[in-house]
Amino acid sequence: MASLSVNFAGVDFKNPVTTASGTFGSGMEYGEFVDLSRLGAVTTKGVADRPWEGNPTPRIAEVRGGMLNAIGLQNPGIDVFLERDLPFLKEQNARIIVNVCGHSEEEYLHVVERLNDAAVDLLEINISCPNVKEGGISFGTNPAGVEHITKVIKEKSVHPVVMKLSPNVTSIADIAKAAEAGGADGISLINTITGMKIDIEKRTFLLANRTGGMSGPAIHPVAVRMVYEAHQAVRIPIIGMGGVETYEDAVELLLAGATMVSVGTANFYNPYATTEIIDGIDAYLDRQGIGDVNDIIGSVG
Numbered sequence: 001m002a003s004l005s006v007n008f009a010g011v012d013f014k015n016p017v018t019t020a021s022g023t024f025g026s027g028m029e030y031g032e033f034v035d036l037s038r039l040g041a042v043t044t045k046g047v048a049d050r051p052w053e054g055n056p057t058p059r060i061a062e063v064r065g066g067m068l069n070a071i072g073l074q075n076p077g078i079d080v081f082l083e084r085d086l087p088f089l090k091e092q093n094a095r096i097i098v099n100v101c102g103h104s105e106e107e108y109l110h111v112v113e114r115l116n117d118a119a120v121d122l123l124e125i126n127i128s129c130p131n132v133k134e135g136g137i138s139f140g141t142n143p144a145g146v147e148h149i150t151k152v153i154k155e156k157s158v159h160p161v162v163m164k165l166s167p168n169v170t171s172i173a174d175i176a177k178a179a180e181a182g183g184a185d186g187i188s189l190i191n192t193i194t195g196m197k198i199d200i201e202k203r204t205f206l207l208a209n210r211t212g213g214m215s216g217p218a219i220h221p222v223a224v225r226m227v228y229e230a231h232q233a234v235r236i237p238i239i240g241m242g243g244v245e246t247y248e249d250a251v252e253l254l255l256a257g258a259t260m261v262s263v264g265t266a267n268f269y270n271p272y273a274t275t276e277i278i279d280g281i282d283a284y285l286d287r288q289g290i291g292d293v294n295d296i297i298g299s300v301g
Helices: 078-091 105-115 142-154 172-181 217-231 247-256 272-289
Strands: 006-008 010-011 017-019 060-063 065-069 095-101 121-126 161-165 185-189 192-196 213-217 238-241 260-263
Touching: 017 272, 060 213, 065 105, 065 217, 078 095, 078 105, 105 121, 105 260, 121 142, 142 172, 172 185, 172 217, 185 192, 185 217, 213 217, 217 238, 217 247, 238 247, 247 260, 247 272, 260 272
Parallel strands: 017 260, 095 121, 121 161, 161 185, 185 238, 238 260
Antiparallel strands: 006 010, 060 065, 065 213, 192 213
């Protein structure tokens, strides 16, 4: 049996498989299907400084090869996370990556500081959130902005900081280098790709928000390309995600340079996807005669 353990930003994980934020809640919904302690980690739904209601409905639409969502990062806020979700995850012996979201620098920092005393493993900072002080432009689309928000969060966090990057940029390598320059301990990518669906019978937008984030298997080749480009540009480790349905998808991202992989949309229709992928990676390594998963990370190119 091959070794599946990986070290990410100084933290040891039993295997490289985690969950994509927003697709797994905080694990409660999946507890009857998945032994959470088997996963490399559970990445939580986005946590904000106060409850967010999210966008108006309809806010999910099925499309060919995936789905669009305009949930708007609905979440109950940091107080509920600390009082309810975190104790549950600790009871399950899960490793914990907390996804943090905010509309301003101050909102991010409030959550980060509240988490300093919490027993979590990594913080994943969602910089695809709209920066209200910059007219709603995403924090993650400008290299200077990425470097700045990374730097201020690193100054306040006692936990390793992973910056979650948006694919809706001209150069993912430049954004990755900006996160590294700001002191990020790692990066994760890709977040969803902006898309739109129109109901041709009603002649109107299917989502109330008009646009939404596309996820699912159709974006996987984009994710592989961007993970590879980021891996070539920076020295910090990468959590790769985007259309991971099978162990083959996960292995592709590992070969491209990801140290860990996140499973997202697949959880919605296959609650066993994460553990099936872990088993699949293990069998793949055995079949290839490879004794350690680390031997394939970034081995293409």
